[in-house]
Amino acid sequence: MKNVIFACVHNAGRSQIAAALFNELAERSGCPYRAISAGTSPADRVHPQVIAVMSELGFDLTSAKPQLLTAELAREAELLITMGCGDRCPYVPGLTVEDWPLEDPKDKPAERVRAIRDEIATRVAQLVDRLTHLTHR
Numbered sequence: 001m002k003n004v005i006f007a008c009v010h011n012a013g014r015s016q017i018a019a020a021l022f023n024e025l026a027e028r029s030g031c032p033y034r035a036i037s038a039g040t041s042p043a044d045r046v047h048p049q050v051i052a053v054m055s056e057l058g059f060d061l062t063s064a065k066p067q068l069l070t071a072e073l074a075r076e077a078e079l080l081i082t083m084g085c086g087d088r089c090p091y092v093p094g095l096t097v098e099d100w101p102l103e104d105p106k107d108k109p110a111e112r113v114r115a116i117r118d119e120i121a122t123r124v125a126q127l128v129d130r131l132t133h134l135t136h137r
Helices: 014-029 049-056 070-074 110-135
Strands: 002-008 035-037 078-083 096-099
Touching: 002 014, 014 035, 014 049, 014 110, 049 110
Parallel strands: 002 035, 002 078, 078 096
Antiparallel strands: none
16 A cells, blocks of 8 residues: 655644645545545644535545654655655655645635635645546556
């Protein structure tokens, strides 16, 4: 199993959404990757509004714990998707990095958090499709 890391600053919103969506879709499609989420300055908990909008899709993030993005964690991955950590994301030689400039859902109204979630879902679906096709060539 290969790893993809989704990283944002607090690991309490965007990266949690992306990892949950990625793991569900990857499992259903036979993609040989799994997602890990992490942050450069982890919060104490996932944002309540993120938990709420993900529960609308059947995802339970109530026990998800933000974790620190370390160079060691990044070394275990093949791909790092950054989501707003910019210069604070670690550089790991040989690791492919993609940046998804996405708005932070923290303290946003539910409608905005849903829009961010849906944008992440679109990007995740494209990524899973791309990774699945790469590994089945």
